[in-house]
Amino acid sequence: xxxxxxxxxxxxxxxxxxxxxxxxxxxxxxxxxxxxxxxxxxxxxxxxxxxxxxxxxxxxxxxxxxxxxxxxxxxxxxxxxxxxxxxxxxxxxxxxxxxxxxxxxxxxxxxxxxxxxxxxxxxxxxxxxxxxxxxxxxxxxxxxxxxxxxxxxxxxxxxxxxxxxxxxxxxxxxxxxxxxxxxxxxxxxxxxxxxxxxxxxxxxxxxxxxxxxxxxxxxxxxxxxxxxxxxxxxxxxxxxxxxxxxxxxxxxxxxxxxxxxxxxxxxxxxxxxxxxxxxxxxxxxxxxxxxxxxxxxxxxxxxxxxxxxxxxxxxxxxxxxxxxxxxxxxxxxxxxxxxxxxxxxxxxxxxxxxxxxxxxxxxxxxxxxxxxxxxxxxxxxxxxxxxxxxxxxxxxxxxxxx
Numbered sequence: 570x571x572x573x574x575x576x577x578x579x580x581x582x583x584x585x586x587x588x589x590x591x592x593x594x595x596x597x598x599x600x601x602x603x604x605x606x607x608x609x610x611x612x613x614x615x616x617x618x619x620x621x622x623x624x625x626x627x628x629x630x631x632x633x634x635x636x637x638x639x640x641x642x643x644x645x646x647x648x649x650x651x652x653x654x655x656x657x658x659x660x661x662x663x664x665x666x667x668x669x670x671x672x673x674x675x676x677x678x679x680x681x682x683x684x685x686x687x688x689x690x691x692x693x694x695x696x697x698x699x700x701x702x703x704x705x706x707x708x709x710x711x712x713x714x715x716x717x718x719x720x721x722x723x724x725x726x727x728x729x730x731x732x733x734x735x736x737x738x739x740x741x742x743x744x745x746x747x748x749x750x751x752x753x754x755x756x757x758x759x760x761x762x763x764x765x766x767x768x769x770x771x772x773x774x775x776x777x778x779x780x781x782x783x784x785x786x787x788x789x790x791x792x793x794x795x796x797x798x799x800x801x802x803x804x805x806x807x808x809x810x811x812x813x814x815x816x817x818x819x820x821x822x823x824x825x826x827x828x829x830x831x832x833x834x835x836x837x838x839x840x841x842x843x844x845x846x847x848x849x850x851x852x853x854x855x856x857x858x859x860x861x862x863x864x865x866x867x868x869x870x871x872x873x874x875x876x877x878x879x880x881x882x883x884x885x886x887x888x889x890x891x892x893x894x895x896x897x898x899x900x901x902x903x904x905x906x907x908x909x910x911x912x913x914x915x916x917x918x919x920x921x922x923x924x925x926x927x928x929x930x931x932x933x934x935x936x937x938x939x940x941x942x943x944x945x946x947x948x949x950x951x952x953x954x955x956x957x958x959x960x961x962x963x964x965x966x967x968x969x970x971x
Contacts, residue, residue, distance in 0.1 A: 572595065572596075572597040572598070572679075572680050572681065573597060573598045573599075573600060573674075573677055573678060573679035573680065573681075574591055574595065574597045574598070574599055574600070574679060574680075574681045574682065574683050574710060575600045575601075575602055575670055575673050575674045575677060575679045575681075575682045575683070576588065576591065576599055576600065576601050576602065576624075576682070576683045576684070576685075577602060577604075577666055577667070577670050577682070577683070577684045577685065577696065578601035578602055578603045578615070578619055578624070578627065579603065579611075579685070580603065580611065580612075580614065580615045580618055580619070581685070581735070581744075581745070582721065582724050582725065582728065582735045583685030583686075583687075583712075583713070583724065584601075584684075584685040585618070585622055585728060585733050585734075585735050586622075586718075586724055586727050586728050586731070586733060586735075587683060587685055587712050588601065588619065588622040588623045588624050589622060589623050589731050589733070590712055590716060590727075591683060591710070591712070592623050594716075595710075597681075598625045599623065599624050599625060599683075600624065600625055600626050600627070600628070600673070600677055600679065601615075601619040601624040601626070601627040601628070602627070602628045602630065602666075602669065602670055602673050603615050603619075603627060603628070603629045603630070604630050604632050604662075604665065604666045604669060605629060605630060605631045605632060605633060606632055606633060606636050606662055606665070606666075606748035606749060607633050607636070607747070607748045607749030607750075607810075608747045608748060609747075611747065612629060615627065615629060616629065618734070621733070622731075622733050628673055630669050632665055632666075632669060633749060633807055634805075634806055634807055635665065636662065636665055636748065636749060636750075637749065637806040637807060637810055638806050639665070640661040640662070640664070640665055640885075641661065641749070641750055641810075641846075642794075642795050642796075642806070643894060643897070644657055644661055644876070644880060645794075645796075645846075645849050645850060645853055646794040646795070646853070646897050646898075646901050646904075647872075647873055647876040647877075647893065647894070647897045648850075648853070648854065648857070648869060648870070648873040648876075649873050649874075649876040649877035649880055650850065650873070650877055651829065651877040651878070651880070651881045652827065652829055652830065652877075654825045654827045655825065655827055655829055655839075655841065655881075656750070656751065656825070656841070656843045656846045656847070656850060657877065657880050657881060658746075658748060658750040658751030658752075658753065658841065658843060658846065659691075659692065659746050659751070659753055660691070660695065660880045660881045660883075661880050661885065662746075662748050662750075663692055663695035663696055663699065663883065663885075664695060664699040664883070664885035664886060666696070667695070667696050667699030667700050667703065668699065668703060670682050670696075670700070671699075671700055671703045671704040671707060674704065674707055675704065679707075680707070680708055681707060681708035681709065681710050682700060682707050682708075682709055682710070683709070683710040683711070683712065684696045684697075684709075684710075684711060685712070685713070686711065686713065687713040688711070688713050688714040689831075689833065689835070690831065690833070690837075691831050691832050691833065691881065691882075691883070693711055693713075693714075694832055694833070694882065694883040695882075695883035695885075696709075696883075697709050697711070697883075698883040698884060698886070699883065699885060699886055702886035702887070703886065721744075721756065743755065743756050743757045743759070743770070744756040747772075747773075749807075749810050749811075749814070749845075750810075750843060750845075750846050751773075751823075751841050751842060751843040751846060752772055752773050752841070752842045753839055753840070753841050753842075754766070754770055754839065754840040754841070754842075755837065755838070755839045755840075759838050759839070759840060760838060762828055762838045766824075766826060766840045770840070771824070771842060772842065773814065773818050773823075773842040773844055774817070774818045774821055774822070774823055774824055774842045774844050775818060775819055775820070775821045776821060777821035777824070777914045777915030777916075778821075778914065779821070780819070780820045780821035780913075780914045780915065781819070781820060781914075782914075783913075784911050784912060784913035785816070785819075785820055785911070785912045785913070786909055786910065786911055786912070786920060787799065787800060787813075787816050787848065787909070787910050787912065788800050788801065788907055788908070788909045788910075789813075789848065789849065789852040789907070789908050789910070790906070790907045791852070791853065791856055791904060791905055791906060791907075791908070792905050793901050793902060793903075793904060793905055794853065794897075794900075794901030794904040794905075795901075796809055796813075796849055796852075796853075797809075799812050799813060799816075810845050811845075812845075813844070813845030813846075813848050813849060814844050814845035815844075815845075816844075816845070816848065816912070817844030817845050817846075817847055817848045817912065817917070818842075818844035818845075820912035820913065820914065820915070820917075821914055821915035822844050822847050822848065822912055822915060822916070822917045823841075823842055823843040823844035823845070823846060823847035823848075823917075824840070824841070824842055824915060825840070825841045825843065826838075826839075826840045826841075827839060827840075827841070832881065832882050832883070847917055848910060848912075848917060851908075851910060851917050851918070851919065852908035852910055852919070853904070853908075855908045855910075855919035855922050856904055856905075856906050856908050856922055856924060857869075857900075857904055858922075859906065859922050859923075859924050859927045859928065859929055860903045860904050860905075860906065860924050860926045860927060860928060861900060861903075861904070861928070862928060865900055869896075869897070869900055872893055872896060872897075875889075875893070876890065876893050876897075879893075903924070903926035904924075904926075905924060905925065905926060906922060906923055906924025906925065906926070906927070907922070907923055907924075908921070908922045909921035909922070
């Protein structure tokens with residue numbers, strides 16, 4: 570019996586041509602696995618397309634709820650943002666795909682899995698580290714590191730020669746990745762960082778200058794760090810993300826244009842649309858400012874950078890990320906409340922926050938008269954806090970250094 574290979578299949582250019590390439594070069598049976606992470610209409614033609622391309626069968630797995638609750642929400646709770654801007658939409662999708670890929674490989678008795686990530690990108694690392702962590706006995710086949718195809722143009726020609734329809738053309742060579750959290754754009758004219766993104770490129774987000782001329786407000790409620798309601802209406806994770814994407818997208822919110830540092834050593838330019846995600850991250854950050862003490866907040870900011878690097882680098886299934894989750898869980902115990910955001914032509918800013926666990930106490934901070942704070946106490950505090958500076962200055966004066 571021919572060897573079975575389970576392919577992480579998206580129906581895009583790369584994975585479409587990998588099916589015949591695996592059969593031609595390995596003589597194997599190819600089983601395609603497509604993860605439904607919220608791509609919408611992109612999934613409709615996948616079954617017929619995979620079988621037409623030569624797959625023996627295809628699994629289309631609805632992983633949307635798991636994606637939100639087990640990957641998106643933990644990253645939001647952690648406050649993890651890569652290099653200050655990238656909200657990690659592709660990064661935390663890959664380990665979930667790999668998790669299901671390995672499960673299907675075991676169920677099918679496959680000896681190998683394959684993916685369509687290139688040898689220049691981060692996704693190859695994310696897929697393969699996840700597979701190694703979950704099933705170290707599986708062989709991993711990465712065609713982009715093996716075949717003679719050198720460019721997307723070559724790949725388009727390969728598909729045409731075998732009668733395989735693909736979404737990319739030589740006139741529209743963008744590499745896209747879409748899920749419930751974001752839509753990424755890479756390649757084509759974006760490879761020159763001097764070129765501004767074209768307005769007609771956006772799919773999830775209204776170009777900011779075309780957004781409504783009046784600001785809008787949205788209220789997001791959180792319970793222990795997780796969003797649970799929008800504008801006062803309770804909603805499950807999928808409905809909530811869908812609603813936030815609609816609201817943020819309508820007002821041009823969530824577009825990020827960044828030259829980022831890839832794990833493999835090069836810089837790359839990507840344009841990301843993350844409308845609902847931008848709202849969630851902004852609201853969660855505003856609520857933490859209200860509910861976390863100074864020391865915890867500052868230390869969490871430090872760990873959030875490390876968390877973002879772990880996710881970006883494909884280390885989702887690592888002991889360190891699990892340990893950081895334990896820290897984050899403690900910090901989120903009182904991160905409950907409501908945040909109001911103002912949206913206007915691509916901008917999103919907090920416009921109000923309240924929480925039963927707020928550490929903001931107006932009696933202490935008021936500029937008016939109060940009965941709870943003795944301003945004379947500040948003198949002793951400053952004297953003690955500044956004592957090291959005073960001692961050093963006295964030493965320098967006695968030593969003739971000043």
